[in-house]
Amino acid sequence: MELENHKSRYKRLCNWFTTKQKEKKPSLSFYRVEDGREDESDEHGENLSLKSLEFDSCISTNKLRIFVGTWNVAGRSPVGSLAVDLDEWLNLKNGADIYVLGFQEIVPLKTLTVIGAEDPSVATSWNHLIGKTLNNKFGFPWSTPMLNSSLSSSNEKYKKIEENNKYSMVSSKKMVGVFISVWLKEQVLEKYCVSNVRVSCVACGVMGCLGNKGCVAISMLIEGTSFCFVVAHLASGEKKGDECRRNHQVEEIFRRTSFSSSSTKHHHHHPLTILGHDRIFWFGDLNYRLYLKDNLARHLIRKQDWKALQEFDQLQKELEEGGVFEGWKEGNIEFAPTYKYSSSTTNIYCGGGLPNRSGEKQRTPAWCDRILWYGKGVEQLHYIRSESKFSDHRPVSALFSTQIEINSSNSGLVEFHNIHPTILHHNHGGSKGEAINEDPTSLSLLMKNV
Structure with a gap:
């Protein structure tokens, strides 16, 4: 008799839950995960939100905005006046939750810097400038004395805005001229569990082992979703066959990049390779050029016919034919080639029949600076270049919206504090006049009995 009562109460709870789902969808969506697929309905189209309570794990998804930027700075050290260029590149008016910045050639690629000991001072200078730009974007003079209470109140308001938009660096790594810096909004660090931040470097330049070319990759977990950010500087050259060298270096990076396993026990997985991650972003001076003569390329650039180019x-x-980046994605390119600009003029590509200055390379313009991504749950919001004339490359950036999975329970039943509040409110009516009168405590006991 007691078992039949439990079954009856469980059936009533199912009916009531389904009705409430139709009336108002919960703010957090629950999924069952089966064979790597997420599904909210069964073969009959019925909602499985309650059925998912019975599976081994239950997850919800939230979204984060990730800014990814790449810039070859041609061996130049950062200067104070560069803050204006950084501000434009980082697009602070449309702020992100995470900033991932990749640089190439932050030091000149000379013999001493390539084979000598790493000098961290240049990376420190870049991080200082990045942090100052990210955390002082409002520019309010907090130290200025307030003349009246209304101004003081306004000052406190803006102080709160600034505090809610502060960023902290979670990881940074330099390998010769390749440099990556990752910054998270402090609100994100407070709200979500960010763990297992690990770094891997692969040098595949001269003799296949020097760091003038290669990558620096950072792996991290945000709640139940693993991220990998790979900044790369690949082989240069526009002769026939140079693209094969770049492809080979990409293969080497995939093969040799390895993240050390964590010694601490944790219920999340710990990817050891690039492709083992859920969300992957690969960006940098990838150096891929155009299968096109210089004069024809410049003709299409003058017409701004980016599609034809x-x-x-x-x-x-490579992306279309399933080469080394099989399955990867890139947004539509609707901007001019980012390389190579003349060091002696403001906004003119070098070469093209112009007089050649001593030491200036003649190159066909190309989109050398690129941003790719791999994995589900990623939406690109914009893909643009900035117009800083600091180097012979123009910086490029992309803004993404991506899902992260939040594990709500590892036991057989989901924890009730993760369910929409209306589900637990005992004053809400049931289906077609049938009411659920149990309070939250009895509901918890009921579910345990079930």
Whole structure:
């Protein structure tokens, strides 16, 4: 008799829960995970939100905005006046939750810097400038005395805004000229569990082992979702066959990048390779060029016919034909090639029949600076270049919206504090006049009995 009562109460709870789901969808969606697929309905189209309570794990998803930027700075050290260029590049008016910045050639690629000991001072200078730009974007003079209470109140308001938009660096790494810096909004660090931050470097330059070319990769977990950020500087050159060297270096990076396993026990997985992660972003001076003569490339650039120009892009061919980046994605390129600008003029590509200055390379313009991504749950919001004339490359950035999975329970039943509040409110009515009168405590006991 007691078992039949439990079954009856469980059936009533199911009916009531389904009705409430139809009336108002919960703010957190629950999924069952089966064979790597997420599904909210069974073969009959019925909602499985309550059924998911019976599976081994139950997850909800939240979204984060990730800014990814790449910039080859041509061996130049940061200067104070560069803050204006950084502000434009980082697009602070449209702030993100995470900033991932990749640089190439933060030191000149000379013999001493390539084979000598790492000098951390340049990376420190870049991090200082990045942090100052991210955390002082409002520019309010907090130290100025307030003349009246209304101004003081306004000052406190803006102070609170500034505090809610502060960023902290969670990881940074330099390998010769390749440099990555990752910053998270402090609100994100307070709200979510960020763990297992690990770094891996792969040098594949001269003789296949020097760091003038290669990558620096950072792995991290945000709640139940693993992220990998790979900044790379690949082989240069626009001769026939140079693209094969770049492809080989990409293969080497995939093969040799390894993240050390964590010694601490944790219920999340710990990816050891790049492709083992849920969300992957690969960016940098990838150096892929155009299968096109210089004069024809410049003709299409003058027409701003980016679609026609992309038909000759080497990296686009790799993406389309399933080469080294099989399955990867890149947003539509709707901006001019980012390389190579003349060091002696303001906004003119070098070469093209112009007089050649001593030491200045003649290059066909190309989209050398790129941002790719791999994995589900990623949406690109914009893909643009900035117009800083600090180097012969133009900086590029992309803004993404991505899902992160939040594990709500590892036991057979989901914890009730993760369910929408209306589910637990004992004053809400049931289906077609049938009411659920149990209070939250009895509901918890009921679910345990079930």
